[in-house]
Amino acid sequence: MKRITLFWxxxxxxxxxxxxxTIQMRQLWTRPQVHILFEGYTVSYTIKDINxxxxxxxxxxxxxxxxxxxxxxxxxxxxxxxxxxxxxxxxSLQPLLQQGIGAFLLSAGHADIKxxxxxxxxxxxxxxxxxxxxxxxxxxxxxxxxxxxxVFTGKMAVAxxxxxxxxx
Numbered sequence: 001m002k003r004i005t006l007f008w009x010x011x012x013x014x015x016x017x018x019x020x021x022t023i024q025m026r027q028l029w030t031r032p033q034v035h036i037l038f039e040g041y042t043v044s045y046t047i048k049d050i051n052x053x054x055x056x057x058x059x060x061x062x063x064x065x066x067x068x069x070x071x072x073x074x075x076x077x078x079x080x081x082x083x084x085x086x087x088x089x090x091x092s093l094q095p096l097l098q099q100g101i102g103a104f105l106l107s108a109g110h111a112d113i114k115x116x117x118x119x120x121x122x123x124x125x126x127x128x129x130x131x132x133x134x135x136x137x138x139x140x141x142x143x144x145x146x147x148x149x150x151v152f153t154g155k156m157a158v159a160x161x162x163x164x165x166x167x168x
Contacts, residue, residue, distance in 0.1 A: 033071065038152050039150055
């Protein structure tokens, strides 16, 4: 009985370490047009990456957000997100990025992140909280490894976790 209790205690304490890993952000070759403001950080994505991620999400059977964001690549689009997923959304970019593909793009390193002093954040620490029961999404939190501050929180489809964006 004592060994089983000790095993579960070690497993529970080590689990957060297993679920965390650092992701290096890649150089974006086109100018990011979609900018998300989140707790002092600006996370920027290209429309090309968003559309590619939406197509991959649709391949998993989730067509909630469609296969294209239908944004004009000549413009810039801004949205503010909050740490909880239960906030009232004011435009369609907010749920698309927080509950659709924002966490996936960050986990693939396809984002440009600036802190409150407009300095580039070259890497983030990703913490995945596994789904409960038969839920098809994982909750993901990204941190700035230098400060420990949250950069982004959102959900990602379980089927998207090991997908390759296929962009360089």
